[in-house]
Amino acid sequence: MSIAYLGPPGSFTQAALSGLGVPPDQAVPYPTVRQALDAVRAGDASAAVVPWENSVEGSVTESVDALTSGRDLRIVGETLLRVQFALGIPTGTPDTPGSTPDGAPDGAPAWLGSVRQVLTHPIAHAQCRTWLGANLPRADVVTTASTAQAAKEVGTAATPGAAAIASPNTLRRYGLRIVADDIGDRHDAVTRFVKVTRPAAATDAPPTGVDRTSLVVPLADKMQHLHTVLQEFARSQVPLTAVLSRPGGCGLGTYSFLLECEGHIDDPGVGVVVASLTRHHSAYLLGSYPRADLGRLALSR
Amino acid sequence: MSIAYLGPPGSFTQAALSGLGVPPDQAVPYPTVRQALDAVRAGDASAAVVPWENSVEGSVTESVDALTSGRDLRIVGETLLRVQFALGIPTGTPDTPGSTPDGAPDGAPAWLGSVRQVLTHPIAHAQCRTWLGANLPRADVVTTASTAQAAKEVGTAATPGAAAIASPNTLRRYGLRIVADDIGDRHDAVTRFVKVTRPAAATDAPPTGVDRTSLVVPLADKMQHLHTVLQEFARSQVPLTAVLSRPGGCGLGTYSFLLECEGHIDDPGVGVVVASLTRHHSAYLLGSYPRADLGRLALSR
Incomplete structure (x- = not known):
């Protein structure tokens, strides 16, 4: 069975x-x-x-x-x-050539400004609170039943302005572009x-x-x-x-x-x-x- | 101070x-x-x-x-x-005359079909899980820092398809129309x-x-x-x-x-x-x- x-x-x-x-x-x-x-x-x-x-x-x-x-x-x-968390956005999101998505708010890359909504699981959200507060303080956080569900929704709908937090593998699986890696508050989670x-x-x-x-x-x-x-x-x-x-x-x-x-x-x-x-x-x-x-x-x- | x-x-x-x-x-x-x-x-x-x-x-x-x-x-x-929870939607959402927003999925009122996104606080979300599962199983739930923040966002942006869960008073304060009242799993919360x-x-x-x-x-x-x-x-x-x-x-x-x-x-x-x-x-x-x-x-x- x-x-x-x-x-x-x-x-x-x-x-x-x-x-x-x-x-x-x-x-x-x-x-x-x-x-x-x-x-x-x-x-x-x-x-x-x-x-x-x-x-x-x-x-x-x-x-x-x-x-x-x-x-x-x-x-x-x-x-x-x-568990490790990364942020992924739909491919095709406009970017500035040479911009480095290193999560730094100063000289932030163009994609940062485009993210208005972050989809993820509540526990992943809680673990990425510091990074989100520093980099995407104004983005809405949309709760999904799993991080993979978030990646799937963002990858399928490709809504402009939407991003997902999930593992790097999962983001890639649903065709998302990883723009910030290792964004959890703790690296030994x-x-x-x-x-x-x-x-x-x-x-x-x-x-x-x-x-x-x-x-x-x-x-x-x-x-x-x-x-x-x-x-x-x-x-x-x-x-x-x-x-x-x-x-x-x-x-x-x-x-x-x-x-x-x-x-x-x-x-x-x-x-x-x-x-x-x-x-x-x-x-x-x-x-x-x-x-x-x-x-x-x-x-x- | x-x-x-x-x-x-x-x-x-x-x-x-x-x-x-x-x-x-x-x-x-x-x-x-x-x-x-x-x-x-x-x-x-x-x-x-x-x-x-x-x-x-x-x-x-x-x-x-x-x-x-x-x-x-x-x-x-x-x-x-x-604490008591209700669902509010922007005024102006199309409705069917005479429809009763009683939360019943059979013969559900027209506004139910229009709700694609529900904004609320995670604890309010957890307390309204049964009602949401029965009435809006496919709506995305967007996490806000408080239920009032959810009401404010839905009332201000008036995004079509968005609804907020908050207290009836709060929903009214932000100009939302209450379409379902007392939607918490327990009434003595x-x-x-x-x-x-x-x-x-x-x-x-x-x-x-x-x-x-x-x-x-x-x-x-x-x-x-x-x-x-x-x-x-x-x-x-x-x-x-x-x-x-x-x-x-x-x-x-x-x-x-x-x-x-x-x-x-x-x-x-x-x-x-x-x-x-x-x-x-x-x-x-x-x-x-x-x-x-x-x-x-x-x-x-």
């Missing part, structure tokens, strides 16, 4: 597929994270790959909310991808992607020795319980790797927590913690899966 | 000013949260009012990041505002706004008996210390009201935590907790201030 991913083709998520062992001919692009996950829920796809966490902007809350709004999906794998299936399809992979476990603890307004929850991890010496608060949806001060830790649910320590949190705090498991290695990072260009 | 707020005039933040006792003639609009806070830092404004937390979408991370990126500002007050000054200007208000204290604990990669941090609150029986993780900026798995609790730093319990966290975890205080009352909510229309 097919594997859904946040498209369109050329997206960062597509670049992450190989790190999760997804054969290119099985991958099917979906326009939003929610639609990719719903395809798995509906049985139209056997798995989905979606962005999960970014080292600069934090969790991809759209993915976390879409995945945790049901208890019916399981994370079975993860991979890391170094990394995004973590996860592979998700239905629980029945999640053949509980045995511990590899280097695993991660993700779970949700819906505390609602019982914030004082967070201390008890974290105490379980401390007592079992299970290292936490992520703590994310999300609004519980029932007013200010109500929260659900996404917790991630080192280890596998079949490891004694993690097993005890998850069992206790499930019993006492209605926690539910999102998955135990091999942890991706920061040393073997793929670079998306 | 003037008081900076996230403008333009007509913004939700402007509607929140009276709840913080800011006289209208002292309030000066700024285009972004960061610019409003920088005006206080630079001494151009004596205080700033910015959005801080939304009951549906969670913390306004732009404000949290802009405020906590320096230790030089102090929260001195807060207020709550019920509340936003909390905070007033911020330089520490020297923060005349440490005495405890009122109903206060809140906000602080930042930069844990970096020492996530296991979060348990110890929360233990301090539990031991002193200080109720937490908010826990927000923000990426520490140094790669995946490094975090800073915004913690908010009931009580004033001059209360014995809170004082002990803050002193201990400052000493052992480099925590720093964002402020102790009177807590806003959910029973006295202003409604922004």
Whole structure:
């Protein structure tokens, strides 16, 4: 069966597929994270790959909310991808001969003045805020479901004055001319992607020795319980790797927590913690899966 | 001296000013949260009012990041505002006589087909996702610094096909025609706004008996210390009201935590907790201030 991913083709998520062992001919692009996950829920796809966490902007809350709004999906794998951003404009945009698109506002090249609208994903926007503020302070920023979608729209419509922020490869794929490269605030930005299936399809992979476990603890307004929850991890010496608060949806001060830790649910320590949190705090498991290695990072260009 | 707020005039933040006792003639609009806070830092404004937390979408991370990126500002007050969203289009958009803009996709009114672009703030966008998905699934969403900015742009440019999401009052202020009202996913959405000054200007208000204290604990990669941090609150029986993780900026798995609790730093319990966290975890205080009352909510229309 097919594997859904946040498209369109050329997206960062597509670049992450190989790190999760997804054969290119099985991958099917979906326009939003929610639609990719719903395809798995509906049985139209056997798995989905979606962005999960970014080292600069934090969790991809759209993915976390879409995945945790049901208890019916399981994370079975993860991979890391170094992300890099460039600005592309439609070919044919007038330019001044010899102008260098180096991003300097002084002596700015002619194309800079032509850009009135920048299309990109909100997380890419947040990471390029400094460059945009210095170089295109008056441009409107149009939100798209992925950076590749932005490149596709600008490349297809070729609207005068429109530009896209995406990876250099993606901009080229959609026929855009790269006029400013490496425009992110940080050059070591990394995004973590996860592979998700239905629980029945999640053949509980045995511990590899280097695993991660993700779970949700819906505390609602019982914030004082967070201390008890974290105490379980401390007592079992299970290292936490992520703590994310999300609004519980029932007013200010109500929260659900996404917790991630080192280890596998079949490891004694993690097993005890998850069992206790499930019993006492209605926690539910999102998955135990091999942890991706920061040393073997793929670079998306 | 003037008081900076996230403008333009007509913004939700402007509607929140009276709840913080800011006289209208002292309030000066700024285009972004960061610019409003920088005006206080630079001494151009004596205080700033910015959005801080939304009951549906969670913390306004732009404000949290802009405020906590320096230790030089102090929260001195807060207020709550019920937020409501409507869709406005330029007057003069062709309509079908008798059509009812009730948001129903079947028998949709003529103006629906004319909307190709929706301008709004990312948090308003997130709260109107269901309505937009059902009624304007193909419209581009253009991000603006505030919902009022969206209304102003659509009202001023009157670009055919553009619409804005903002409060009904704001849409009217900028001459837009309201074609769909109450389009948020939740009707009880509340936003909390905070007033911020330089520490020297923060005349440490005495405890009122109903206060809140906000602080930042930069844990970096020492996530296991979060348990110890929360233990301090539990031991002193200080109720937490908010826990927000923000990426520490140094790669995946490094975090800073915004913690908010009931009580004033001059209360014995809170004082002990803050002193201990400052000493052992480099925590720093964002402020102790009177807590806003959910029973006295202003409604922004």
